[in-house]
Amino acid sequence: xxxxxxxxxxxxxxxxxxxxxxxxxxxxxxxxxxxxxxxxxxxxxxxxxxxxxxxxxxxxxxxxxxxxxxxxxxxxxxxxxxxxxxxxxxxxxxxxxxxxxxxxxxxxxxxxxxxxxxxxxxxxxxxxxxxxxxxxxxxxxxxxxxxxxxxxxxxxxxxxxxxxxxxxxxxxxxxxxxxxxxxxxxxxxxxxxxxxxxxxxxxxxxxxxxxxxxxxxxxxxxxxxxxxxxxxxxxxxxxxxxxxxxxxxxxxxxxxxxxxxxxxxxxxxxxxxxxxxxxxxxxxxxxxxxxxxxxxxxxxxxxxxxxxxxxxxxxxxxxxxxxxxxxxxxxxxxxxxxxxxxxxxxxxxxxxxxxxxxxxxxxxxxxxxxxxxxxxxxxxxxxxxxxxxxxxxxxxxxxxxxxxxxxxxxxxxxxxxxxxxxx
Amino acid sequence: xxxxxxxxxxxxxxxxxxxxxxxxxxxxxxxxxxxxxxxxxxxxxxxxxxxxxxxxxxxxxxxxxxxxxxxxxxxxxxxxxxxxxxxxxxxxxxxxxxxxxxxxxxxxxxxxxxx
Numbered sequence: 001x002x003x004x005x006x007x008x009x010x011x012x013x014x015x016x017x018x019x020x021x022x023x024x025x026x027x028x029x030x031x032x033x034x035x036x037x038x039x040x041x042x043x044x045x046x047x048x049x050x051x052x053x054x055x056x057x058x059x060x061x062x063x064x065x066x067x068x069x070x071x072x073x074x075x076x077x078x079x080x081x082x083x084x085x086x087x088x089x090x091x092x093x094x095x096x097x098x099x100x101x102x103x104x105x106x107x108x109x110x111x112x113x114x115x116x117x118x119x120x121x122x123x124x125x126x127x128x129x130x131x132x133x134x135x136x137x138x139x140x141x142x143x144x145x146x147x148x149x150x151x152x153x154x155x156x157x158x159x160x161x162x163x164x165x166x167x168x169x170x171x172x173x174x175x176x177x178x179x180x181x182x183x184x185x186x187x188x189x190x191x192x193x194x195x196x197x198x199x200x201x202x203x204x205x206x207x208x209x210x211x212x213x214x215x216x217x218x219x220x221x222x223x224x225x226x227x228x229x230x231x232x233x234x235x236x237x238x239x240x241x242x243x244x245x246x247x248x249x250x251x252x253x254x255x256x257x258x259x260x261x262x263x264x265x266x267x268x269x270x271x272x273x274x275x276x277x278x279x280x281x282x283x284x285x286x287x288x289x290x291x292x293x294x295x296x297x298x299x300x301x302x303x304x305x306x307x308x309x310x311x312x313x314x315x316x317x318x319x320x321x322x323x324x325x326x327x328x329x330x331x332x333x334x335x336x337x338x339x340x341x342x343x344x345x346x347x348x349x350x351x352x353x354x355x356x357x358x359x360x361x362x363x364x365x366x367x368x369x370x371x372x373x374x375x376x377x378x379x380x381x382x383x384x385x386x387x388x389x390x391x392x393x394x395x396x397x398x399x400x401x402x403x404x405x406x407x408x409x410x411x412x413x414x415x416x417x418x419x420x421x422x423x
Numbered sequence: 424x425x426x427x428x429x430x431x432x433x434x435x436x437x438x439x440x441x442x443x444x445x446x447x448x449x450x451x452x453x454x455x456x457x458x459x460x461x462x463x464x465x466x467x468x469x470x471x472x473x474x475x476x477x478x479x480x481x482x483x484x485x486x487x488x489x490x491x492x493x494x495x496x497x498x499x500x501x502x503x504x505x506x507x508x509x510x511x512x513x514x515x516x517x518x519x520x521x522x523x524x525x526x527x528x529x530x531x532x533x534x535x536x537x538x
Binding site for chain 1: 509
């Protein structure tokens, strides 16, 4: 009995987000669609052990959930909005008839669902939670734990977002060409945020953090696949670029944390622990993107990451090429953080003084004055240039601004070294 | 679905506009009005500045009348449209075409329909 129930719930979770997308597409109401799907799961748990697993579980779930949605709507007051949803459901019933249980052609509505979940009229944290919940199938508790917020807070965030989608009528469709680029960017941004939340070392359950990384990669895969299916060719290169970037970052996941949980910097990582199959996949996807000749920021970042992974030893890193790529990135999306990274790459390629010259420009110093990594990078360059007194000051500034214990320990060690050299 | 598009603008800044700027905006709203008609405009009005506003509250049966708008904000409500749009994306597209979006803000509110 246990095993069949396991099969039922596994089949369900495999089919669920596709079915959910199709159902939301019909009823335009996230809560109703989720409730109906939940009802269908209960029916499956009762029937499948007796009748066996249907030949096409996805179609069975869709049809059953649709019946359940009709039941739910009939029980409720006949508001006009409900009538519209009911009408749409009944029309589908008529179209498909009974044989749909065998039909394999449920429309894949997940791309539309991505655009709805990542709509700019929703707050960014709601976009992230909604994407993980409806497309990733993560539970409220899992998402809450990953983002270190109380479960009721996250549940509330999801409910509010779903109701705004319904009440303000946030569309469920592929956006018009005029805004398509920016809407795809919004989806990419959410996927990158999800990945980073799982990737950057903060406290929280390690398993769930890993799941965030895997999930964002899975969704980026799905997004590129769906964009290609819809022939939205102009949007494919950057989606591939993000996918490549995530895979390349992820290839280093095991090597970037030490046995005590401490963060290991790129140059000090044991490169034999990098995941070579992910590197290979990432690089081949990046090359495919670059061949489309529509460069964008994600592709450039993937190219930078690829150059790091291609160096067998830290000393073999092609810093001049990386510095050149940061130049390109700056011209696409100027930002002080990218400028900081560029300065570090230039320092590695041409020497610390060249890097310092870039860092010490007034506008950058002002913009990043509260950012500890700016002071840490500057301190490092000063130390390597032999300007120990200036380095001491910069390390102290970095320490004042840094709240991550592990990073503080690292900065503290460096500060001590520098002080010893002065005396 | 009907949406209320509220136009908020900085009145202090607008008070310093030249004749030409005021004229150009008038033209732009005329042009937008033609577009709004196509979208099934239900109503749309421009308001006098907020220094003409009066706020009324009834508490314990007493009417409290005060000078000024309900909330003092950096940008003030200067006008509105009620339009028929297919969904929020269409409302956003139309809102972006309101001349006031260039120097102010447009708040989009879905209208509650009683059935």
